[in-house]
Amino acid sequence: MSVDISRVSFDPLKHYSRIVHQQGRVTLDADANEQTAVLLHYLRTVVADVLGPAAAPLGAPGFTVTRIARDPDRDLAIGAGRLYVDGVLVENDAPTTYLTQPEGYVDPETAPVPEGPALAYLRAWERDITVIQDPAIREIALGGHGPDTAARAKVVWQVALHAFGEQEDPGGAEATVWFRSWLDGLYAPRGLLAARALHEPEAPADACVTAPRARFRGPENQLYRVQIHTSGVGAFPGDDGRRVVRPRRRGAGRDLRPEAPQATFVWSRENASVALPVASVAGPVVTLASWGRDHRLGVDVGDLVELVDDATAVHAADEVPGTPPQRVHRVVAVDVPGRTVTLDADPGAGPPGGRPPLGVGGDPELHPYLRRWDHRPQGGAGALPVVLDTWIALEDGVEVRFGVPQDCGPAREGSGERAPGRFRRGDHWLVPARTVPGDVVWPQDEEGPAAVAPHGVVYHYAPLAYLPGGAGDPVPLVARFAPLPPAAG
Template sequence: MHADLSRSTFRPERHYSAVIAQQGRVQLDADANEQTAIQLHQARTLAADLIGPHGGPVDAAGFRIDYVGGKHDIDTLYIHGGRYYVDGILCDADRPAPGIPVPDEDSEDTKDAADSTEQETAAPPAFWTYWDQPDGFRDPEKPGDRLPSPAQTPFVVYLKVWERSVTAAEDPALREVALGAALPDTAARVKVVWQVLPLSLAELAIEEPEPSKDVVRAAFERWARGRAAPSARLAARSERPDHADEDPCLVKPDARYRGPENQLYRVEVHAGGAAKDATFKWSRENGSVVFPVDELDGTWVQLASLGHDDKLDLDVGDLVEFTDTAYASRLEPLPLLRVEELDLPGRRVRLSAEPAPGVGRLPHLHPFLRRWDHHEGPKRKGRSTALKGGAVPVAEGEWLPLEDGVEVYFAKGGTYRTGDHWVIPARTATGSVEWPADPVRRPLLRAPSGIARHFAPLALVKGEGGAVDLRLGFAPRAGSIPAADEATLAAEEQARRQEQEQEAEADPSGGRSQTTAAAEAAVEGDE
């Protein structure tokens, strides 16, 4: 998550069930965030155990798919409202009501206008479409976004679910305006992103022209399993750099991490693919330094603010990512641009190139700049590695220096996905980074901290009106409790007595041992 965090401490393998606050102690963001993560993990694990990998309530299951061929327009899908769970994560496809505006007071017939407006706007649409789904941001001008033609071959419609962070840069309603513009925003949010997407049968390795539901579900499960688990692995360490003696007074002489402040480094995959094609970027602030954009004019960008202090501002030479909500949701890499010039009075920056077409031009998509802190690739054989698209090329099997003694290592044979990331806390108190190691202090390779991707099949589209439903459903487990009237209670009491009498007849000793029963009989005879 791109948020201003101290560190992330939740580890499911530790089996913690709660965070306990202690009196008189400093309260940290990591503690509160871990409590939230624990509760989410418990709730979603329980839901997945009860429901299965995916499913919806039979009376309110969402994401029913209808294919609509475009006779005079492009093809689309109708995505019907309701709820659906994927790996325990709730996905809500209900379309919110647009709301009813206040009628114009100058209208001659205000009452009739109000009644007409209420009839037109009170009922929410029953479905989303493939093109206007809230987090899909599909573009009809991009051939890769268009639906396949079911007349040529059937295709599967599936649900992709993941989570991303949202700050006040994207949702201004999160900012408390009473705090003033001079202060930073407060808490960020985590959003469940669901996207309905097409998938060809060839990608599922299905050769049958008319596959059954079971065949499609089994093939989809294999496909999803291969994409849900990332193969990339990374390790981190801190090593005393060669130039450490040049600044002996800044930090402890024996410190391996030479930074003057505590940091949370974020290493994030920029362009995915095999190692020869993949690139990464890194930030010492977990990628949380963002600047909302007010206006774009060629290479000049006017910002709402240039930062709150010297640590969180922009300088000439910084690399930035010009993006918006749509591209952040699509997880598509954009070229990183360099800040070439600053206009402080006008809150403007000039970038090294004009941002990509179609990005940041629509104000309702909340364009913003995200600062990254690398300036060049790691040095090899005394020379710096050239950047690729503004990002650092991935080099596997060797330690790559970031800054101030922090180094990362990519394991060989990994496949990289845009958005996957690792976070590395660096602390001045220890002069090191916090990273798991084996008993001889060798750093351990770890899978990415995110992004966790989840998938579920929805339908097999064979043509207009021919979508085969692949969803699963579950019924409520609770049932009605019968009324406890006097007749029922009397019948239950009589049944208990009959059961006791039958047990007594079957076992005259009443469950006692033979010795005890004989002794009691002898006593009764003496009496």
């Protein structure tokens, strides 16, 4: 989910300590959001500097992992309490289990408790919440279907398990070191993105034709969101799109990253904030709970949409995706009085011959919604392939280019090929486009638009316990700390 904002202006490298409002000046949403970001950056940096990358208080030692006596092979107990990961407060309000954790949506068939040695770890991140996910946010004094107000950001956590291979098991003493190394290499080299609108166009082939000046030509300011839809690698120009990149070996150990298909992406001119709540799903027919605020922020025949709910949204965080992403569908019919939208295919069917995605239905507990994307792929529907080192036109003069770090090594030792960038599902970049300069707001370097890492999602990790094979007791890996004693006097 995303929110309707003008832009994100916070930059930790500028080291601003606070926002200073001036009298008689316009106050923007970006100013208030930056003030919150400045304060959170300070608080979380202090906590991380004091406590380290992961620590829990002795009085409320959250996320202890233990075996369940009645069912030691099928589930694990997760204790209630608090944990600070990279300075972020992560809270588990009540004891739970691996299979029943509130925002894990774990399928025991596809993600069972491993029989052999494994590592239990915590994954935490911030998720945007609107009135679709939490209707209590809406102020009913403005009307039952009146305007919504501010959105929220929520810290979401999941306990995940990684089963060690036969030659991979580091043992309890080295599990934390192994875990950090695994995470560092999982998405290396990280895929980058550059964006532009105002630039010198290439000279036309016909000398008698005058090329129009390249610039942003949209009628209003926009916040474009470019988001990775399928995890994988970027393809260099000339690849046939079916290339599968095999992982490299790092040092003396094995590189355990799976083979990666070509990544795909989608984009939205409204920061993917056009979302319509769903009441029910029957095959390709989706019944909406309500329409958008106006026609511009709704859906129409020909639009591209994705059917999402809480379970599918949080599974985008999987380090090694166990299920494919939801398909991007084209709207083929709209019944306004009946509040129905007909898609080009059943969203629960999945690709022909492939593994179906997590089913999305009309369960109100999972807050399903239709999210609109604004790209227009060839062939009618689906996501766009990630092609490296090539300017890709979005619309109205806005262009983006995927790339990899300049110091990235070769894909294979002794070869002249550059290693392709690795992109994770949910990675996204925000591109503010402004009508006054006719350009996008984007950092520059000596060569023009800079290639930057994804603006989000930022994930935080903590190793929780090493699980020996069989029914052995888990070995805790989280540091515990006692509160500071009261000051003397």
